[in-house]
Amino acid sequence: MTAKPLQIGLAGLGTVGTGVYETLCRNHELLEARVQMSFEVKRVAVRDLGRPRDVAIDPALLTDDWRTLVEDPDIDIIIELIGGVTDAYELITAALRAHKPVVTGNKALLAERGGELFRLSAETEAPLYFEASCGGGIPIIQSLTASLICNNVERIAGIINGTSNYILSAMERKGVSYEEALSAARRKGYAEADPSLDVNGRDAAHKALILAMLAYGTPVDPRAIAVYGIERVTPVDFQFAHRLGYTIKLLVVIKHHEGSGKLELRVQPSFVPKEHLLANVNGVFNAIAVRGDIVGETIFYGRGAGKNPTASAVIGDVMLAMRDCRHPEHHSGFHPYTQAPELMPAEETVTPYYVRFLVQDRPGVIAAIAAELAKKGIGISAITSTPHGEEEQADSNDLVLLLHACAWGKLKQALREIGNYDSIDRHPVVFRIENFNES
Numbered sequence: 001m002t003a004k005p006l007q008i009g010l011a012g013l014g015t016v017g018t019g020v021y022e023t024l025c026r027n028h029e030l031l032e033a034r035v036q037m038s039f040e041v042k043r044v045a046v047r048d049l050g051r052p053r054d055v056a057i058d059p060a061l062l063t064d065d066w067r068t069l070v071e072d073p074d075i076d077i078i079i080e081l082i083g084g085v086t087d088a089y090e091l092i093t094a095a096l097r098a099h100k101p102v103v104t105g106n107k108a109l110l111a112e113r114g115g116e117l118f119r120l121s122a123e124t125e126a127p128l129y130f131e132a133s134c135g136g137g138i139p140i141i142q143s144l145t146a147s148l149i150c151n152n153v154e155r156i157a158g159i160i161n162g163t164s165n166y167i168l169s170a171m172e173r174k175g176v177s178y179e180e181a182l183s184a185a186r187r188k189g190y191a192e193a194d195p196s197l198d199v200n201g202r203d204a205a206h207k208a209l210i211l212a213m214l215a216y217g218t219p220v221d222p223r224a225i226a227v228y229g230i231e232r233v234t235p236v237d238f239q240f241a242h243r244l245g246y247t248i249k250l251l252v253v254i255k256h257h258e259g260s261g262k263l264e265l266r267v268q269p270s271f272v273p274k275e276h277l278l279a280n281v282n283g284v285f286n287a288i289a290v291r292g293d294i295v296g297e298t299i300f301y302g303r304g305a306g307k308n309p310t311a312s313a314v315i316g317d318v319m320l321a322m323r324d325c326r327h328p329e330h331h332s333g334f335h336p337y338t339q340a341p342e343l344m345p346a347e348e349t350v351t352p353y354y355v356r357f358l359v360q361d362r363p364g365v366i367a368a369i370a371a372e373l374a375k376k377g378i379g380i381s382a383i384t385s386t387p388h389g390e391e392e393q394a395d396s397n398d399l400v401l402l403l404h405a406c407a408w409g410k411l412k413q414a415l416r417e418i419g420n421y422d423s424i425d426r427h428p429v430v431f432r433i434e435n436f437n438e439s
Contacts, residue, residue, distance in 0.1 A: 381404050
């Protein structure tokens with residue numbers, strides 16, 4: 001290791017940035033030995049120089065202007081961990097134009113403007129690395145771009161938001177309401193003061209767009225993804241799920257339909273068979289199941305967020321960037337390589353369904369529901385009612401139907417007609433039932 005040490009510029013010293021800096025310092029000798037290169041952290045950009053910090057760092061390293069990292073000719077690699085979209089976009093584009101490799105974990109930025117950034121990366125031949133943007137410490141990015149490179153990816157299904165998974169796990173284990181589970185998540189630090197991006201599915205959607213881009217070779221329009229959150233899940237739904245042999249998880253589903261060539265992309269709480277491995281992923285853990293035409297199904301499991309797991313992913317990318325700096329002819333960043341696939345409208349997506357109606361105890365209610373479903377060609381596979389031990393509300397009770405696989409658009413039409421009956425609530429609870437054995 002006689003070459004001049006590579007110089008790193010770190011932008012952001014929040015939770016993840018602190019983890020990255022501490023790990024680079026603590027495991028410095030180990031990292032140098034493994035990559036056979038020497039390196040130093042030369043500069044760290046922060047928003048507020050006077051803010052107290054939980055990490056021991058030489059004040060001389062700090063700056064409140066990220067531009068100094070880009071403009072410093074000695075800095076070889078930029079790590080972007082400032083978050084948000086606007087400032088991060090400006091930083092990354094400036095760094096790429098300066099021909100500096102960039103490591104980021106910014107999923108929102110990549111989901112919204114990844115197409116522009118990857119085009120600029122290709123034009124400037126400056127790699128953009130983003131392992132930490134999806135799955136925290138789970139090495140899913142490298143797996144899709146390297147280990148599974150020979151596979152046509154048929155389907156990706158995963159639990160990739162730790163906050164929502166913690167909430168659903170607490171509801172299942174303790175029988176508490178969504179609101180009670182969310183409060184517990186806040187107390188433990190698993191949920192932000194404003195948890196909306198986690199519980200409404202948008203955080204998972206950002207990660208799904210990144211996974212779809214990697215699996216199918218091109219950025220995907222973020223407006224195309226169908227997204228539903230966990231806010232309407234109740235303990236009653238878990239009781240029904242258990243009775244029927246399922247649990248409930250917020251799932252990302254990405255599926256390529258070979259016949260039509262269309263790409264299905266959605267995020268929603270789903271019934272997952274208890275025997276499937278994803279059904280046993282609890283708490284803040286994440287898991288991503290990838291099925292390839294050569295390898296079959298593989299599952300990646302681990303902590304999906306947090307200071308150290310995310311720092312691990314960031315530093316893995318930094319080591320790749322260091323190798324690329326020494327061997328610039330080998331550009332290991334992502335290159336879009338196909339045309340954008342046609343995206344399947346949500347109304348055309350087909351799964352079995354769980355539908356829970358609140359109905360008044362009147363003759364003919366089930367017949368009326370069945371008749372409207374039959375008009376749309378939708379079959380019923382099972383019918384059940386309020387779980388044992390639940391008190392009925394006056395003369396109303398929960399009626400659950402399991403439906404055969406049908407198009408979401410057809411089901412929506414049928415539900416609108418069913419809602420016109422006075423004895424049936426107009427807003428049923430609907431969850432997809434995932435069948436992991438289908439092609």
